[in-house]
Amino acid sequence: MSDVNGLTTDLGERRARFEVDESIYALDTIQGAAYLFLDRCYVFLDRPADRRVAVLLKAKGDADEATLEALAGEFANELLNQALRKAVGASNAKIREFILAKAFFSVDAPSSIDKLLAELDAEEMEPLEIPVPWEKSDG
Amino acid sequence: MTISTRLTTPLRVDPTALAPEVGFFRYGVVGGKVLLTNEGGEFHFLEQDRFDTFLRGKIDGEERVELERKGFFKTGLDIDRMAGRIRRKKSFLGGGPHLHIVVTTLRCNHACKYCHASRTDMDRVDTDMSLATAREVVEFAFGTPSRVLNFEFQGGEPTANFAALKFVVEHALEKNRYEDRELLFSLVTNLTLMDDEKMNFLVDKGVMVCTSLDGPEDLHNKNRGWIGKGSSYQTVSGWMEKFNQAWIAKGLDPNLFHVDALMTCTRDSLSRGREIVDEYVKRGIKSIHLRPLNPFGFAVNTWKQIGYTMEEFLAFYQDTLDYILELNQQGIFIQERQAAMFLTKMLTPDDPNYTDCRSPAGSGSAQLAYNFDGSIYTCDEGRMVAHMGNDFFKLGHVTGTAWNDIAKHPTVRAIAVASIQEALPACVDCVYKPTCGIQPLHNYMFDGDLFGQRPRSRKCQEFFGEQADLYRRLAEDTDGRVEKIFRRWTIQRSRPGTIPYPTEGSA
Numbered sequence: 101m102s103d104v105n106g107l108t109t110d111l112g113e114r115r116a117r118f119e120v121d122e123s124i125y126a127l128d129t130i131q132g133a134a135y136l137f138l139d140r141c142y143v144f145l146d147r148p149a150d151r152r153v154a155v156l157l158k159a160k161g162d163a164d165e166a167t168l169e170a171l172a173g174e175f176a177n178e179l180l181n182q183a184l185r186k187a188v189g190a191s192n193a194k195i196r197e198f199i200l201a202k203a204f205f206s207v208d209a210p211s212s213i214d215k216l217l218a219e220l221d222a223e224e225m226e227p228l229e230i231p232v233p234w235e236k237s238d239g
Numbered sequence: 240m241t242i243s244t245r246l247t248t249p250l251r252v253d254p255t256a257l258a259p260e261v262g263f264f265r266y267g268v269v270g271g272k273v274l275l276t277n278e279g280g281e282f283h284f285l286e287q288d289r290f291d292t293f294l295r296g297k298i299d300g301e302e303r304v305e306l307e308r309k310g311f312f313k314t315g316l317d318i319d320r321m322a323g324r325i326r327r328k329k330s331f332l333g334g335g336p337h338l339h340i341v342v343t344t345l346r347c348n349h350a351c352k353y354c355h356a357s358r359t360d361m362d363r364v365d366t367d368m369s370l371a372t373a374r375e376v377v378e379f380a381f382g383t384p385s386r387v388l389n390f391e392f393q394g395g396e397p398t399a400n401f402a403a404l405k406f407v408v409e410h411a412l413e414k415n416r417y418e419d420r421e422l423l424f425s426l427v428t429n430l431t432l433m434d435d436e437k438m439n440f441l442v443d444k445g446v447m448v449c450t451s452l453d454g455p456e457d458l459h460n461k462n463r464g465w466i467g468k469g470s471s472y473q474t475v476s477g478w479m480e481k482f483n484q485a486w487i488a489k490g491l492d493p494n495l496f497h498v499d500a501l502m503t504c505t506r507d508s509l510s511r512g513r514e515i516v517d518e519y520v521k522r523g524i525k526s527i528h529l530r531p532l533n534p535f536g537f538a539v540n541t542w543k544q545i546g547y548t549m550e551e552f553l554a555f556y557q558d559t560l561d562y563i564l565e566l567n568q569q570g571i572f573i574q575e576r577q578a579a580m581f582l583t584k585m586l587t588p589d590d591p592n593y594t595d596c597r598s599p600a601g602s603g604s605a606q607l608a609y610n611f612d613g614s615i616y617t618c619d620e621g622r623m624v625a626h627m628g629n630d631f632f633k634l635g636h637v638t639g640t641a642w643n644d645i646a647k648h649p650t651v652r653a654i655a656v657a658s659i660q661e662a663l664p665a666c667v668d669c670v671y672k673p674t675c676g677i678q679p680l681h682n683y684m685f686d687g688d689l690f691g692q693r694p695r696s697r698k699c700q701e702f703f704g705e706q707a708d709l710y711r712r713l714a715e716d717t718d719g720r721v722e723k724i725f726r727r728w729t730i731q732r733s734r735p736g737t738i739p740y741p742t743e744g745s746a
Contacts, residue, residue: 135664139694183254184294184667185265192263195313196278202322203329 102169103114109172114159116168118176125179129186130155133178141171251291258296260314264292267670269707270714276673279324280588281309284714299304324588328673331592331605333444335385335642338594338606340619341376341392341407343368344400346612349429350464350470351451352541357626358395368403368611375637376609377410381418383607383642389423393608393619398432400611408444425449429463430478431471438478442485450475452500452522454508454515457673460636462545479522497523503530504555505545512623520573521564527563528576529556531701533701535684549697553704560708567724579728581706585713587721587729594618596676596702598666603634603651613637615645615698619656620680632680636706652677657689665693671706 102109110117120130130153134143137157144156157171240531250268264275272284283306285293292298298306303570345366347358359366368376380388390411392404405560408424415422424446441448453459456472463471479498486496500522502508502515512529519527531552534542583591594601603617613636616622621632634640634648645651658677660666669675681698682691693699712721 132664132668135692136694138692150691177252180254181250182668184257187254187257188261188263191257191259191261192313195316195318196263197279199318199322199325202318203325 102165102172107176109169111165111168114161114163114168115156116172117154117156118180120153120155120174122153122196125153125183126186127153129179132182132185133175136178137171137175140171219233240447250287250369253291253294254713256291256294257293260296260312261294262311262313262316264311265668265670266330267707269670270711272714273528274670274710274714275306276670277310277313278313278673279310279321280328280584280673281311281324281584282710283311284307304372304496327588328584328590331597331601334592334605335383336380336385336601336603336605336607337385337592338391338601339380339383339390339606341368341373341374341390341397341404341608342608342610342619342622343373343392343397343403343407345395346399347394347396348399348431349396351503352462352464352538352545357623361399366611369614370403370406372611372613372637373403374410375613378409379412379609379615379637379640379642380411380607381414381420383645385420387421387423389425390425392426392428394427395430395611396429397426397531398428398437401432401437408440408446412444429471430475430498433478438482438485442482442489447496447499448482449499449501451503452476452479452518452524452546453502453505454511454518458507458511458515461507462503474521481503483523493523494525495716497525499526500524501528501530504552505567506547507545509547509551509555512555513562515574516559516562516566520571525572526574526576526579529559530577533681534697535620544675549700549704551699552707557708563713564724567727568720571656572727574728577705578709578725580723581674581709583729583731584710585706586726591731593676597679598658598660598676599655600677600679602632602654602678602680603645603648604655607645610635615640617650618680624680632685653689657682663690663693665699669703671710673705674706675702717725 101109118223122130130145134145134155139145140161141234142158144158146154146156155175157168157175159168159171163171250273264277266276267274267286270284271287273287273290275285289298289302293306293311296312303312304315306312306316310316310321314735336742345357345359346363347354350358377390380390389410390407392407397404404426409633411422411424425523426441426446427449430448430450440446451463452472452475453462456470459472460470479500481491483497487493491548499525500519502519502578508515515525530545531549532538534546538545549654550694554559560575560578566573579649580591580593580596583589589596592601592605594605599604601618602621606618608616608619608622609624610622610625614622614625615634615636616625617632617634625630632650634645634650656662657679660669660672660675660677666672678698679689679691682696683689685697686692686695709725713725716722
């Protein structure tokens with residue numbers, strides 16, 4: 101058994117097991133983190149009790165305790181990243197849908213889009229002196 | 240190389256701190272800074288200790304203004320501008336197939352160690368495309384809606400059946416007198432069956448030539464076994480020079496009109512990146528594509544001898560890119576083509592429509608491959624899978640299949656669904672999502688299904704590693720010299736017949 105910064109991990113042969121409180125991390129957050137570890141270990145999720153998710157990480161090869169502890173720690177960090185991504189997605193869901201609808205289904209007057217694209221072109225091209233072929237410029 | 244460790248950041252990350260005015264963003268740590276990206280193709284580097292301030296919506300001053308302009312805050316967000324940028328980035332949607340790969344024959348006089356194109360011996364004339372089939376290929380391609388039609392000849396060695404190649408070019412040019420499409424021709428050839436008559440035809444008709452050059456003579460000849468007398472390298476380099484002189488004689492700019500080349504990296508190449516670049520510079524080639532080996536085709540059997548891990552390839556890529564940048568800073572222009580493709584996505588409002596790095600993928604919708612017998616495939620790799628006995632990627636035949644049948648084909652639709660990043664775990668959250676793409680066929684080859692699993696995908700590791708390296712260089716670029724070079728790489732000067740981002744076929 102290991103306890104690093106409050107993460108209690110049960111270490112066994114080539115495996116680390118710990119539990120996650122589902123009132124803190126939603127199941128899709130836990131699954132999202134688990135997906136990113138597919139290349140490094142075998143992942144098994146279980147529900148030992150209500151609102152608790154057990155994560156079992158089994159190394160694909162030999163692994164000492166330090167390696168397993170680090171793996172569990174990285175998983176815990178990834179839970180935070182996944183939770184933040186979920187929060188960012190939820191906070192912006194409606195406005196993203198609106199922007200995508202505007203991008204692909206709107207019927208704006210062509211002149212405004214042309215103006216926008218011209219602005220984007222100018223933004224990218226001005227510092228490049230694009231009419232000057234590279235071999236004739238200073239580089 | 241694993242994407243999970245790259246995504247696991249040492250940042251202070253407090254999901255409960257997110258302020259409501261913070262806009263949509265993806266993030267990762269690159270070059271010691273936090274990279275933010277969004278759907279509009281914008282990116283921003285934050286100092287790590289500013290990330291928490293950003294999450295709390297407390298960044299102010301000039302950086303706040305810049306972040307708002309880029310769309311990382313809802314406050315000050317120009318919705319029309321963001322929508323316009325997204326639309327422009329995805330403007331390839333609905334364009335139809337512009338890349339038409341024509342396999343004039345499976346015959347080839349090379350037996351390269353890494354060949355993943357299906358090939359047969361030179362006496363197998365039964366694998367030559369007939370002129371009747373060549374005519375149907377042209378008719379079918381003109382039946383697709385794309386404004387641009389790029390006929391790319393591959394094989395086998397396509398010049399082994401030069402009659403079919405010639406027929407396609409002449410028939411397409413004749414047909415285009417009435418169709419008025421933007422017509423491009425490109426030939427991917429090993430050049431060893433070239434003669435003056437063929438060369439004069441190609442130069443006269445504006446067919447651009449792309450060959451394989453793996454580096455200095457010993458390396459090239461070791462990789463590319465030639466069933467012939469003499470040195471493959473000497474023959475290739477000799478014809479490259481002849482072509483280049485022929486274009487100069489026509490009064491064409493040698494900076495634009497020259498034989499392009501592709502290199503495939505084997506284990507022997509890993510320690511010789513700088514020599515390979517020198518070889519390209521010596522030949523006047525302005526662009527080099529550092530291509531990793533695919534464990535397909537012959538390479539499956541030779542993998543132990545010539546293969547390597549993706550970590551090894553990425554170390555090679557980074558070291559060779561260091562050297563390419565050194566040369567550019569000395570005034571010697573040469574670009575790395577994969578980097579240029581990513582940089583166009585990163586630094587400009589456009590997407591280069593590289594069919595192998597798009598979302599959704601271009602197989603079947605932006606490119607089609609026509610086998611010698613007239614069978615239509617999603618792409619050249621799809622044809623190769625068929626050669627292994629699996630017709631999953633076959634879409635029809637030039638006689639009896641209409642473009643609408645292709646567009647609605649279950650395989651084309653499945654490929655599209657399997658390559659929409661917004662619906663793929665890992666991709667949907669990845670900081671490189673706006674500039675990356677999916678290759679479902681690679682997933683199919685490795686995992687047995689089109690969707691695959693990103694953390695185990697060699698292609699994902701490659702794209703992830705290359706983009707991480709490019710963003711790192713930008714993050715560390717305090718004086719702007721690297722960005723200036725990178726921006727030059729994104730400029731595509733028009734050249735008839737150019738294939739800016741050729742497919743992965745071998746020459």
